[in-house]
Amino acid sequence: MKDNIQLGIVGLGNMGRAHRQNILDGKLSGIDLKAVCDIPQGLPEKREGESQFTDVGAMISSGEIDAIHICTPHPSHREIGVEALKAGLHVLMEKPLAVHKGDCQALIDAYDATGREKVFAAMFNQRTDPHYKILKEKIDSGETGKVRRVHWSVTDWFRTEYYYALGGWRATWKGEGGGVLLNQCPHNLDLFQWLFGMPEQVTGFLNFGRYHQIEVEDDATLYFRYPDGSNATFITSTGEAPGINRLEVIAERGTLTVDEGSIRWEQNDIDASTFSDTAESGFAKPETKLVEIPIDGHGGQHVEILQNFADAILNGAELISPATEGIHSVELANAALLSAWKKITVTLPMDAAEYAEILSHKANTSTFKKKDIKAAATATADDFAKSNKA
Numbered sequence: 001m002k003d004n005i006q007l008g009i010v011g012l013g014n015m016g017r018a019h020r021q022n023i024l025d026g027k028l029s030g031i032d033l034k035a036v037c038d039i040p041q042g043l044p045e046k047r048e049g050e051s052q053f054t055d056v057g058a059m060i061s062s063g064e065i066d067a068i069h070i071c072t073p074h075p076s077h078r079e080i081g082v083e084a085l086k087a088g089l090h091v092l093m094e095k096p097l098a099v100h101k102g103d104c105q106a107l108i109d110a111y112d113a114t115g116r117e118k119v120f121a122a123m124f125n126q127r128t129d130p131h132y133k134i135l136k137e138k139i140d141s142g143e144t145g146k147v148r149r150v151h152w153s154v155t156d157w158f159r160t161e162y163y164y165a166l167g168g169w170r171a172t173w174k175g176e177g178g179g180v181l182l183n184q185c186p187h188n189l190d191l192f193q194w195l196f197g198m199p200e201q202v203t204g205f206l207n208f209g210r211y212h213q214i215e216v217e218d219d220a221t222l223y224f225r226y227p228d229g230s231n232a233t234f235i236t237s238t239g240e241a242p243g244i245n246r247l248e249v250i251a252e253r254g255t256l257t258v259d260e261g262s263i264r265w266e267q268n269d270i271d272a273s274t275f276s277d278t279a280e281s282g283f284a285k286p287e288t289k290l291v292e293i294p295i296d297g298h299g300g301q302h303v304e305i306l307q308n309f310a311d312a313i314l315n316g317a318e319l320i321s322p323a324t325e326g327i328h329s330v331e332l333a334n335a336a337l338l339s340a341w342k343k344i345t346v347t348l349p350m351d352a353a354e355y356a357e358i359l360s361h362k363a364n365t366s367t368f369k370k371k372d373i374k375a376a377a378t379a380t381a382d383d384f385a386k387s388n389k390a
């Protein structure tokens with residue numbers, strides 16, 4: 001049995017503080033929280049045995065930590081991640097892996113250059129949710145038969161103007177590199193590719209600042225076209241209340257609908273296409289039965305991913321969400337934005353360099369002023385932890 005991992009957290013805002021608190025509350029094992037890093041006013045109250053840094057390079061090279069959890073805004077993920085990988089640390093990245101595909105690739109290249117000896121993971125905490133884990137088991141085992149079509153409405157990411165005013169970096173091309181697709185939906189887009197694989201074409205119909213005084217997208221309808229001709233749709237918004245989170249999977253063996261607390265499976269007794277090929281009547285349909293799969297809770301979420309990171313370092317546990325897979329959700333988001341900007345359908349793999357250039361131009365030429373509520377900058381880790389899945 002190895003010693004505990006010696007963890008440093010960089011970025012002690014909403015997410016970094018929530019992770020730190022989980023460790024301090026004893027929800028994790030095998031982790032010594034050795035160091036934290038933020039700007040001076042961002043640092044938490046000093047604890048004995050926990051070093052404080054205001055320069056991440058100093059924390060990385062301090063010799064005090066062998067693992068780092070990067071919880072800074074996403075434009076800094078690439079630089080800090082590459083530096084930490086080069087220094088030989090185990091690295092856990094907050095989602096999204098980076099702002100654009102080129103930065104994700106730079107992180108993966110840096111990891112490859114280390115010989116992939118260390119653990120490199122990403123915080124896709126929704127992969128621990130039994131709603132999606134059970135669905136994945138049913139698809140991967142072949143129980144559902146081939147997936148023919150998917151529709152996911154995930155419009156329950158409602159956010160207020162107050163939220164957008166909280167973090168100066170949020171919802172700008174420069175500070176975040178996108179809106180709902182880059183901030184809230186990395187989780188859903190990651191699940192989408194985890195469950196159904198990557199499409200070959202993406203078309204994005206987006207609205208920018210439709211519901212909020214922001215320059216980035218807060219309303220999106222995405223069309224995905226798969227290599228076998230299957231179509232999928234993905235709809236999201238931060239402006240609709242109450243919103244809905246419903247995933248419909250149309251497969252050979254029937255329709256599975258994932259809603260809060262259940263997977264409802266209208267199960268065909270034989271594959272739809274086999275029935276169609278062999279039926280001797282024009283209007284007949286396969287016999288179906290209703291299978292209700294109750295789902296309890298949302299799994300271990302952030303705590304489970306952080307524990308899995310430590311277990312992978314200490315005992316070689318298989319990673320739930322390897323960071324190298326984080327490039328896919330970023331590519332889906334980037335492709336949708338590129339599609340909307342240029343009014344084209346984007347074929348994957350997309351041109352990462354073109355995307356980075358357009359995004360950089362938008363960031364550098366923006367004159368947009370979003371609402372600034374200084375007094376609002378008081379969200380606490382507690383506020384944040386209440387939203388388990390965010």
Ligand SMILES: NC(=O)c1ccc[n+]([C@@H]2O[C@H](COP(=O)([O-])OP(=O)(O)OC[C@H]3O[C@@H](n4cnc5c(N)ncnc54)[C@H](O)[C@@H]3O)[C@@H](O)[C@H]2O)c1
Nearest residue numbers: 011012013014015038042071072073074094095123167390
């Ligand atoms: N996994 C999840 O469910 C989840 C949820 C929320 C946020 N996130 C991700 O976590 C990251 C941070 O989001 P947040 O809401 O905590 O942001 P935040 O603005 O609340 O906190 C970011 C912190 O990072 C610090 N920081 C910025 N640059 C730094 C640097 N170079 N060195 C040291 N400290 C630096 C800031 O001072 C701030 O305290 C984002 O990438 C976000 O997408 C993930």
